Amino acid sequence: MTEPAKATGAExxxxxxxxxxxxxxxxxxxxxxGVSFELYPGEVVGLVxxxxxxxxxxxRVITGLLKPTKGEVLYRGEPLPPLTARRRSPKxxxxxxVFQDPxxxxxPRRRVGSQVEDGLQAARARAAYETEEGGVAVGAGxxxxxxxxxxxxxxxxxQAAGRYPQSFSGGQRQRIATARAxxxxxxxxxxxxxISALDASTQARVxxxxxxxxxxxxxxxxxxxxxLSIVRLIADRIIVMYAGRVVERGRxxxxxxxxxxxxxxALLGAIPAPDGSGRMPVATPTGTVYPRDEISH
Amino acid sequence: xxxxxxxxxxxSPVGSAVKARAExxxxxxxxxxxxxxxxxxxxxxxHRIPPSWRTPFAIVATIVAAAWIVIALIGPAxxxxxxxxxxxxxxxxxxxxxxxGTDELGRDVFSRVIAGARVSIGLAILLVCMSTTVGTIxxxxxxxxxxxxxxxxxxxxxxxxAFPTVILAMVIAAALxxxxxxxxxxxxxxxxxxxxxxxxSMVLSLRGADFVSSGRLLGYGPIRSMxxxxxxxxxxxxxxxxxxxxxxxxxxxxxxxxxxxxAKPPSPEWGSMISEAxxxxxxxxxxxxxxxxxxxxxxxxNFLGDALRDSFDPGTERE
Ligand SMILES: Nc1ncnc2c1ncn2[C@@H]1O[C@H](COP(=O)(O)OP(=O)(O)OP(=O)(O)O)[C@@H](O)[C@H]1O
Ligand SMILES: [Mg+2]
Numbered sequence: 281m282t283e284p285a286k287a288t289g290a291e292x293x294x295x296x297x298x299x300x301x302x303x304x305x306x307x308x309x310x311x312x313x314g315v316s317f318e319l320y321p322g323e324v325v326g327l328v329x330x331x332x333x334x335x336x337x338x339x340r341v342i343t344g345l346l347k348p349t350k351g352e353v354l355y356r357g358e359p360l361p362p363l364t365a366r367r368r369s370p371k372x373x374x375x376x377x378v379f380q381d382p383x384x385x386x387x388p389r390r391r392v393g394s395q396v397e398d399g400l401q402a403a404r405a406r407a408a409y410e411t412e413e414g415g416v417a418v419g420a421g422x423x424x425x426x427x428x429x430x431x432x433x434x435x436x437x438x439q440a441a442g443r444y445p446q447s448f449s450g451g452q453r454q455r456i457a458t459a460r461a462x463x464x465x466x467x468x469x470x471x472x473x474x475i476s477a478l479d480a481s482t483q484a485r486v487x488x489x490x491x492x493x494x495x496x497x498x499x500x501x502x503x504x505x506x507x508l509s510i511v512r513l514i515a516d517r518i519i520v521m522y523a524g525r526v527v528e529r530g531r532x533x534x535x536x537x538x539x540x541x542x543x544x545x546a547l548l549g550a551i552p553a554p555d556g557s558g559r560m561p562v563a564t565p566t567g568t569v570y571p572r573d574e575i576s577h
Numbered sequence: 578x579x580x581x582x583x584x585x586x587x588x589s590p591v592g593s594a595v596k597a598r599a600e601x602x603x604x605x606x607x608x609x610x611x612x613x614x615x616x617x618x619x620x621x622x623x624h625r626i627p628p629s630w631r632t633p634f635a636i637v638a639t640i641v642a643a644a645w646i647v648i649a650l651i652g653p654a655x656x657x658x659x660x661x662x663x664x665x666x667x668x669x670x671x672x673x674x675x676x677x678g679t680d681e682l683g684r685d686v687f688s689r690v691i692a693g694a695r696v697s698i699g700l701a702i703l704l705v706c707m708s709t710t711v712g713t714i715x716x717x718x719x720x721x722x723x724x725x726x727x728x729x730x731x732x733x734x735x736x737x738x739a740f741p742t743v744i745l746a747m748v749i750a751a752a753l754x755x756x757x758x759x760x761x762x763x764x765x766x767x768x769x770x771x772x773x774x775x776x777x778s779m780v781l782s783l784r785g786a787d788f789v790s791s792g793r794l795l796g797y798g799p800i801r802s803m804x805x806x807x808x809x810x811x812x813x814x815x816x817x818x819x820x821x822x823x824x825x826x827x828x829x830x831x832x833x834x835x836x837x838x839x840a841k842p843p844s845p846e847w848g849s850m851i852s853e854a855x856x857x858x859x860x861x862x863x864x865x866x867x868x869x870x871x872x873x874x875x876x877x878x879n880f881l882g883d884a885l886r887d888s889f890d891p892g893t894e895r896e
Contacts, residue, residue, distance in 0.1 A: 345790055363790075365722075367798030376794055379787035387788045389809040402795040457791070464795055 291357060292318035293468055293500050294342065299351035301337050311337040312348070313524035313572075319468065324491055324501045326511030326532070328547070329521035335504045336380055338521070339472045342502065343377045344368075355468070370409035373402050376466035378457045378474040380504075382450035385457040392448070392456050393441025396427040399463030406465070430459040433493065435486075450477035455486065462493050469494055470502045475510065483507070487514050508547050512536045520544050523572055530577030540577065543570040629887030638880030645874055649694040658685035660692035660845045671862050678862040680853070689845040690866050696846045698874060700757070701827035704764050708826075709819045711765065712772020713811070719773065720780030721803060731777070734770035742767050743832060750838040757846075760839035764829050768822070775818060776811055783807045813889050821882030824875035831871055847871045 301312040312334040319325055329335055340346035342353060347362040354360065355375065376399075379385040386395055403424070428438040434455040436448075445453055454474050461469055474490065475483045487503070491514040494501045505511050511518060511532075518535040520528040520543065528541040539545045546568075629635065648655070658665070658675075665683040669675055677686035719730040737745065749763035783789055789806045797805070831848030833839040840846030842853070847867040854864030 343794060345794075363793055365799055368793060368796050370796055373794065373796040377791070379791065381787060384787040385791065387792075387806050387810070390805065398792070398795050398797075405796060460791070460795075 290320055292354075293321050293356060294319040294502075295354040295357075296338075296342060297352050297354070299338065299341055299348045299353070301334070301341060301346065302349045311524055312341070314351075315521070315524075315526055316351075317519055317526065317529065319500050319502060321467070321500055322495065322498055323517070324495070324503060324515050326508075326515030326518045327502060327504045327521060328506060328508050328511055328518060330506060330547075333521045334524045335506075335521060336472050339377060339470045339502075339504055342468075342470055343375050344372070345377075370402075370406040371413075373406050373464060374467035375470070376461035376464050376468070377470040378454065378461050378472060380472040380474075380476070382453040382457075382477045386445040386453055388445055391442055391444060392431070393427045395445075396430050396441070396456065396460045396463055399430075399460040400424070400427060403463060403465040425463070427463070430463050431456065434459045434489065451475075451479075451482065451486070454478070458490055458493075462490075462497070462499070465497055466499050468500050468502070470504070472504045473506070474503075475505070476507075483510050484513055487511075490514075508536070520547070522570055525572045526574050527570070527572060528575050528577075534577045538577075540575040541570070546570070627888040629884045632884070634880050635884040638877040638884070641873055641877035642881050645694055645698055645877065648691055649698040652691045652695050656685075656688035656691045658688040660684065660689040661843055668857075668860055670860075677866045678860075680850075680860075680863055681857060686850075686862060686866055689850060690847070690870050692845040693847045693850065693867060693870065694874075696757075696840065696844065697827050697831060697848075697871070698823075700761055700830050701823050701874075704761055704768065704826045704830065705819050705822050707761075707765050708768040708822070709772055709815060712769040713776050713815060715769070716773035716776025717780055717803065717808070717811070720777040720784065721799065721807075727777070730773060734773050737767060737770045738774075740767075743829065746829060746833060747836060747838060750833050755838045755841065757834075757840050757844070760830055760833040763833065763838075764826065768826065768829075772815065772818065776815060779811045779814065780807055783810055817882060817886040817889055820885050821879060823882070824878035827871065827874050827878070 295318040297316050299312050299315045300310070302308040302310050315334075315338060317325075327335055327338065337346065341348045344353065344360050344362045352359055355372065360372065360375075386392065425433065428441045431440045432438055436452060436455065440448070440456075445456070448456065454477050458471070458474055471490065475487050478486055487510050491501060491503070501514075503511060503515060508518070512535075515532050518528075518530065518532050519526055520535065520541065522541075522543045528535060528539065528544045535544060536548070539548055623631070630639070661684065663682045663684055665675065665679045665685060667679060667681050667683040669679040671678045675685050675687060677690060680686055680689070715730050719727040746760075746763045746767045749766055750760050753759035753762060784807065786806075789802060792802050792806050830839060831846070831851075834846045834848030835852040837849075837852065840849045842849060847870055850867040851864045851871075854860070854867075857863055
């Protein structure tokens with residue numbers, strides 16, 4: 281595991297500060313309750329937690345799709361404007377996301393090749409913008425791939441480009457969505473459970489591939505998952521969320537080998553032992569309430 | 578026999594023919610280049626038709642509707658008489674010369690029914706096209722821009738939908754003055770709101786779909802997002818709605834003509850023919866034939882719309 285770039289004193293690519301999200305209702309649902317963290321260039325951070333703890337909500341906040349009730353999102357040190365009806369400036373198309381639900385992450389009426397092509401086009405538009413601004417585009421030195429080359433890189437055949445999303449399985453669609461997002465050469469990629477539609481044996485492989493492709497072009501990856509055992513394989517750091525809060529964060533080896541928070545311990549306890557005997561998933565028996573205070577390493 | 582002759586093998590001509598056939602079959606069933614799966618067998622022509630079109634109702638409806646469209650297109654060519662010519666004996670019953678009889682002015686009813694297809698079906702399709710276009714545009718604008726634009730458009734649809742369709746259409750047609758053009762205009766006013774509402778709700782739900790968000794994150798502007806991600810997904814369901822509406826529109830327009838608010842007397846239109854027939858109740862053939870024509874058009878187009886809806890329904894589409 282590489283040292284977090286924090287140690288090298290680099291500017292964080294993303295900073296979220298005290299994010300609070302209330303969904304309207306009677307009473308309003310507080311999905312996220314004061315979450316702060318930062319992400320450094322070239323870093324892979326795993327965001328884990330059980331279903332409903334607010335991971336997807338955080339993903340939407342980070343990409344600007346959802347305006348938080350409180351708190352701020354800083355992208356490259358500047359506040360990120362939430363997405364409105366207007367076209368998003370190429371300045372911010374460096375933030376990409378792979379959505380959780382494979383059935384709606386691709387347009388059913390367009391061939392997947394042209395959807396991946398859109399990613400390439402976004403990359404070109406941003407490169408042009410950044411050159412104009414005098415900066416250097418992310419992955420500027422990396423050779424540009426075509427849409428079908430991207431599809432091949434994520435393990436599909438080149439002919440897949442001519443097909444519609446309906447003819448792919450959920451896991452394949454998530455890989456296509458990943459290809460599209462990566463083709464845009466993002467500085468920051470948020471993957472919202474991009475592997476949850478895959479079987480256990482391919483999960484690790486696809487997560488590894490996604491991580492490798494992201495790092496190749498210098499993309500920081502925020503990898504959201506409920507599965508700590510996969511996240512630990514690719515993440516430099518792990519952030520554990522529970523009921524809308526961060527309860528534990530630290531370097532992957534620290535969190536994995538020496539979990540401090542009772543909730544993290546329970547999450548780790550749910551992972552089957554490699555000898556096949558397996559421990560019963562006792563993780564969060566219904567009714568168990570854990571403290572929501574953060575413990576840091 | 579002939580196949581055996583074509584494959585003269587030294588040992589067993591029959592065996593080699595079978596083998597050759599099996600090989601030909603194998604060659605045809607090549608694995609799919611993308612999924613790597615081999616199709617079990619080639620689908621027959623019949624099985625390529627979506628299942629919802631293979632029901633007896635759908636088949637009969639397709640044939641009847643197709644026949645009506647053909648009649649509407651080539652009507653004058655197959656009509657035995659001029660639908661406006663008054664040179665026959667009035668009130669002849671159906672018989673050899675005039676299979677549907679003649680009317681009070683001595684016009685051939687059969688020819689008039691055939692000529693009426695062009696008026697009724699043509700205008701119904703025209704009306705549906707117009708209301709679909711108007712409704713889709715306004716519904717898209719409302720769903721996309723939201724806020725006050727949405728409010729204004731939706732209050733208009735509420736206003737129209739608060740009245741019974743036929744009565745409102747009558748009032749508008751009467752106010753505009755009786756003519757076929759005004760009848761279509763009146764029908765348009767009452768029929769666009771259902772499209773606007775449906776399209777608006779589809780646009781609203783699509784706007785929040787993940788693939789639309791992905792496009793926005795890639796830097797799609799509102800127009801591109803609409804054109805690429807939203808509208809293509811609205812078209813299918815809207816066409817279903819339109820096709821379901823053709824029969825109803827024909828009925829509405831004929832209804833207005835029946836009330837004297839649409840087609841004017843000499844022109845052959847089913848609604849006005851029925852309304853003239855009411856004056857001569859004992860001459861059953863005057864009303865029954867245009868009535869049957871209208872009935873079959875309404876029913877067949879409704880079944881067509883149903884079949885179309887079923888084949889767009891994701892639940893029944895997969896086979
Ligand atoms: N649109 C919404 N309206 C109201 N409440 C919502 C909405 N979306 C999410 N919530 C609530 O917010 C909480 C967090 O939801 P979120 O989708 O962020 O969870 P998650 O961690 O992504 O879960 P999962 O692992 O199942 O995807 C949940 O309790 C959910 O009920
Ligand atoms: Mg989620």
